Amino acid sequence: MIRHWDLFLAPYKQAVEELKVKLKGIRSQYDMKSTHSPIEFVTGRVKPIASILDKATRKGISLDRLEEEMQDIAGLRMMCQFTDDIKAVVELLRQRTDFELIEERDYILHKKESGYRSYHVVVCYPVQTIKGEKRILVEIQIRTLAMNFWATIEHSLNYKYSGKFPENIKKRLQRASEAATQLDEEMSQIRGEIQEAQAIFSRKKESAEES
Numbered sequence: 001m002i003r004h005w006d007l008f009l010a011p012y013k014q015a016v017e018e019l020k021v022k023l024k025g026i027r028s029q030y031d032m033k034s035t036h037s038p039i040e041f042v043t044g045r046v047k048p049i050a051s052i053l054d055k056a057t058r059k060g061i062s063l064d065r066l067e068e069e070m071q072d073i074a075g076l077r078m079m080c081q082f083t084d085d086i087k088a089v090v091e092l093l094r095q096r097t098d099f100e101l102i103e104e105r106d107y108i109l110h111k112k113e114s115g116y117r118s119y120h121v122v123v124c125y126p127v128q129t130i131k132g133e134k135r136i137l138v139e140i141q142i143r144t145l146a147m148n149f150w151a152t153i154e155h156s157l158n159y160k161y162s163g164k165f166p167e168n169i170k171k172r173l174q175r176a177s178e179a180a181t182q183l184d185e186e187m188s189q190i191r192g193e194i195q196e197a198q199a200i201f202s203r204k205k206e207s208a209e210e211s
């Protein structure tokens, strides 16, 4: 059984590793030009088997339909400093020719009831295997640092309460989500100032490294 899962998950692992390199590469290119990168950092993971089984049961997906119906077995996250950076990142993804964007879900314009905000894109990514090309679905979540902070905390609380939050926690999380939205808005207002400070800091760092 374990062997079966290893074989099934192998192309997903490969896709995550390849895409991490590719998407982190975008950030490096901005760094080399010394211009603001819309990407702060990138992470990736293959969904653990227990979570795949959980989600399949929850959504009524039969195990022989996982490839077609579970879009986030391979998942990447791209974190941004500012809300406007998210649009820039999505645009960069739309322009790429190494994968095809097949779905977009805007949970920023349409925040989830939980308070969750993020922009999701699902791409079809070709993995080269010894048996030829295998096209797999990969979900890329693009969010600000504040959205990520909220989602990370909410996700860990979810484990404790198995998704059934007591009413007061649910309310607090919704309020925290509103505070995170406000934080993103405030930071966007002083974006120019922040970027100027970051440019000065990186020039200082460069000249210190040269001397």
Ligand code: 0O2
Pocket (backbone or CB within 6 Å): 047, 051, 055, 072, 105, 112, 114, 115, 116, 120, 150, 151, 152, 154, 155
């Ligand atoms: P994990 O552990 O992150 O892999 P559904 O499961 O019905 O909400 P669906 O159709 O799979 O959604 O697509 P969606 O909503 O675009 O993507 C689901 C993923 O988005 C989740 O994966 C989370 O990563 C994230 N997400 C969605 N809603 C929430 C939320 O309310 N709170 C947090 N913290 N994350 C959320 P998994 O499989 O649930 O979990």
